[in-house]
Amino acid sequence: MDAKRKRIVVVGGGIGGLETISALRASGYDGALTLVAAESHLPYDRPPLSKEVLLGKTISTTLEADWAELDVDLRLGCSATGMANGLLETDGGPIDFDGLAIACGAAPIALPGAASANVRVLRTIDDALTLRAAFSAGARIVVVGAGWIGAEVATAAAAAGCHVTVLEALDAPLAGALPPEIGRATEPWYAECGIDLRLGVAVAGIDGEEVRLAGGESLQADCVVVGIGVRPATAWLAGSGVTLDERGCVVVDASLRTSVPGVVAVGDCTVWESALFETSLHVQHWDNALRAPEVAAATLLGTEATYDPVPSFWSDQLGRMLQYVGDHTVADRLLVRGDLADASWSVCWTQGARLVATLAVGRHRDIVQSRRVIAQRLPVDLDRLSDPDVSVADATAASAQG
Ligand SMILES: Cc1cc2nc3c(=O)[nH]c(=O)nc-3n(C[C@H](O)[C@H](O)[C@H](O)COP(=O)(O)OP(=O)(O)OC[C@H]3O[C@@H](n4cnc5c(N)ncnc54)[C@H](O)[C@@H]3O)c2cc1C
Numbered sequence: 001m002d003a004k005r006k007r008i009v010v011v012g013g014g015i016g017g018l019e020t021i022s023a024l025r026a027s028g029y030d031g032a033l034t035l036v037a038a039e040s041h042l043p044y045d046r047p048p049l050s051k052e053v054l055l056g057k058t059i060s061t062t063l064e065a066d067w068a069e070l071d072v073d074l075r076l077g078c079s080a081t082g083m084a085n086g087l088l089e090t091d092g093g094p095i096d097f098d099g100l101a102i103a104c105g106a107a108p109i110a111l112p113g114a115a116s117a118n119v120r121v122l123r124t125i126d127d128a129l130t131l132r133a134a135f136s137a138g139a140r141i142v143v144v145g146a147g148w149i150g151a152e153v154a155t156a157a158a159a160a161g162c163h164v165t166v167l168e169a170l171d172a173p174l175a176g177a178l179p180p181e182i183g184r185a186t187e188p189w190y191a192e193c194g195i196d197l198r199l200g201v202a203v204a205g206i207d208g209e210e211v212r213l214a215g216g217e218s219l220q221a222d223c224v225v226v227g228i229g230v231r232p233a234t235a236w237l238a239g240s241g242v243t244l245d246e247r248g249c250v251v252v253d254a255s256l257r258t259s260v261p262g263v264v265a266v267g268d269c270t271v272w273e274s275a276l277f278e279t280s281l282h283v284q285h286w287d288n289a290l291r292a293p294e295v296a297a298a299t300l301l302g303t304e305a306t307y308d309p310v311p312s313f314w315s316d317q318l319g320r321m322l323q324y325v326g327d328h329t330v331a332d333r334l335l336v337r338g339d340l341a342d343a344s345w346s347v348c349w350t351q352g353a354r355l356v357a358t359l360a361v362g363r364h365r366d367i368v369q370s371r372r373v374i375a376q377r378l379p380v381d382l383d384r385l386s387d388p389d390v391s392v393a394d395a396t397a398a399s400a401q402g
Contacts, residue, residue, distance in 0.1 A: 006031040008300060009088050009095055011080045012103035014035025014290035015045060018063055020101045023297035025070055025089030032284045036090055038104075042067075043351040047286050049128035054156030056132060080104070084261075087285060097301040101256065101294075102242070102250055102265035103218040106230035106284060111144055113205035117217060122153060134223040137161030137199050140210050142221040144203055146173035146269055147368045149176070150227035151186070151317045157225075165196040167203060167211075174269040176229065178328075182347055184361065185254060185340035189318035190343045198305045226401075230284060245271055249282050254306045257298040264293040264299050275308045276375070277356065285313035310375050312367070323367045326357030326374045337366065337388040353379040353397065369393040 007022060010017045013035055019035060035042070045061040052058045067074065075092060082089035087096050103106035107278045108121035120131055131153070135141065140159040146168035157164045170176065173190070190197035198335045202214040211219040232248040243251045243259040249271035256272070267289035271282040291309055298305035312325040318344075328334075331349030336343035344362025348355055348370070354377060358370035369392035373380065378396040387396040 003329070006098040007034065007096065008032045008101065009036060009097040010034045010101045010103060011088070012105055012267070012269075013039060013041075013043045013076065014103060014105050014267065014289065015043065015063065015286065016103035016105065017101070018043040018065060019290055019293035019298055020069055020103055021072055022065070023294045024300065025289075025302070026389075027297055029297070029301055031072070034095055034097075035072050036075045036078050036080050036088065036095070038077070038079040039124060042074075042076070042243060044125055046123070049125060050122055050128045050152035050156065053125070054122075054132055054135065054153065054161060059129060080236050082236060083242070083260075083263075098262065100263045101233075101293075101300065102237070102263065102269060103267050103295055104233045104236075104269050105205050106268040107233045109229045109231055111206070111226045111228060113201065113226065114144075116208055116224070118222060119206055120157065121226050122149060123230070129131070131225065133222070135160040135162050136388065138163065139222045140220055141165070142167060142219055142224045143227060144224060145227040146183075146190075146197060146199075147227055147229065147231070147246055148315045148317075150225070151316065153225050153227060154190070154195050155193060155316065155318050158195050163196075164194070165198065165221075166190065167201045167213070167293070168197070168199050169202045169216060171221055171319055173196065173197065173199075178359070179334060180332075182340070183344075184278040184315050186317060188341075189320065195318070205368060220258055230268070234269055246392060247271075247282065254308065255299045255304070256292060257299055262300070264296040266296045272307065274327070275306075276310065276377075277330050279327065279330050281311065281327060283311045285311065287312050308343040310371050312371065320361050322359065322361055323364065324357070324359045325367050325371045326355070328357035328359075331356050333382070335382065335386045337363070337386065348380075348382065348385055348392070350382060350385070353382070355380045355385070355392070358392070363388075366392050 043063045048061045069387040140164045141162045143154045143166045172180035172183035204212045204214045218285045234248045241260045250265040268284045268401040274281045295305045295307040314323045328349035335348045335352045346360035349357040360366045384390045
């Protein structure tokens with residue numbers, strides 16, 4: 001694209017949107033730049049919402065940016081509603097564009113039958129500040145879903161002195177993300193934090209303060225926090241020609257192009273074919289939204305670039321930090337390094353002799369080394385990898401021979 005006198009529009013004011021804007025300017029793009037952002041806040045970071053904000057350590061997570069230098073036409077509180085033929089429809093009127101970056105992220109899934117005023121979700125800074133105010137000592141907090149967000153919310157509520165119950169429909173925490181035997185390793189952590197974790201319990205409905213469980217029992221709650229997952233916020237793209245998959249993810253190629261010329265997409269709303277893992281990846285973690293924009297910006301500006309990351313994330317769960325790198329869905333074997341009952345351990349997933357993912361608690365070095373071994377597709381010696389006293393780097397077959 002001619003870098004002059006053009007207009008690029010970015011939809012979504014999260015980390016993916018801001019990084020796309022920064023990458024465009026850093027690459028020398030000096031045309032017009034418009035940010036269409038549904039929230040009325042300047043772009044802010046979400047990971048601290050369930051950590052520092054809920055713990056009362058901060059009330060602002062605004063991302064640093066020199067807006068004057070970036071020279072952006074900021075349309076805050078403005079939602080994209082449709083797109084066709086180089087025109088973005090918004091609730092503030094149409095905007096024409098030469099290039100478009102979709103960075104509209106994801107929105108929480110609502111719990112059916114739970115429309116009471118005390119039922120909350122956690123996605124935005126406004127959600128976080130509302131929840132923080134509800135977390136007063138002695139308050140009865142019910143968290144629905146023992147996933148990444150549910151566990152973080154429960155941790156903060158317990159730290160504030162609330163009576164916390166976590167309801168999980170599956171039979172292990174984190175069961176939507178990890179094999180049950182690994183999720184179960186986090187079960188004792190709930191009791192340590194004074195949280196009542198109930199597994200295999202489905203919510204039948206919520207009426208006022210009453211949370212009705214499928215088995216007939218009821219709980220009383222001052223506040224119910226629903227953390228059962230998110231969906232791409234892409235309904236506005238229906239009929240735009242941008243291909244969405246069955247989950248609503250924007251399908252992008254290795255250069256983050258969508259099916260519509262001149263339109264790219266980044267972050268939580270995307271799915272792509274990973275050359276590294278030979279499978280499609282839909283990653284809803286911060287690192288992906290941070291790194292993809294550089295490639296998306298290059299693509300918009302006509303420079304050849306490909307995105308083939310080793311995904312990674314972290315989560316603060318019940319007093320521990322969990323770190324993950326890779327993609328275990330392609331694995332055929334799981335190796336535990338250490339004892340899952342101990343304070344620190346890691347789990348490695350392999351596909352044949354190839355390491356494809358590692359999850360670690362208190363073993364940061366395993367994560368750092370795994371990232372390199374996964375990215376370089378180094379073959380590993382499975383026996384050595386099972387030994388927690390052998391470093392991941394030393395468990396590579398090359399290292400064993402040397
Ligand atoms: C509470 C919480 C804690 C988290 N903790 C971690 C963590 O510990 N580690 C980790 O790796 N990840 C974590 N994440 C995930 C991480 O924050 C996301 O992966 C990241 O924010 C994705 O960035 P994004 O820019 O793709 O989307 P978002 O951050 O969702 O930003 C998208 C923006 O687009 C806006 N938008 C949506 N539709 C439209 C529209 N039609 N028009 C205009 N604007 C629109 C939305 O309002 C939103 O502001 C956490 C997320 C949450 C909510």
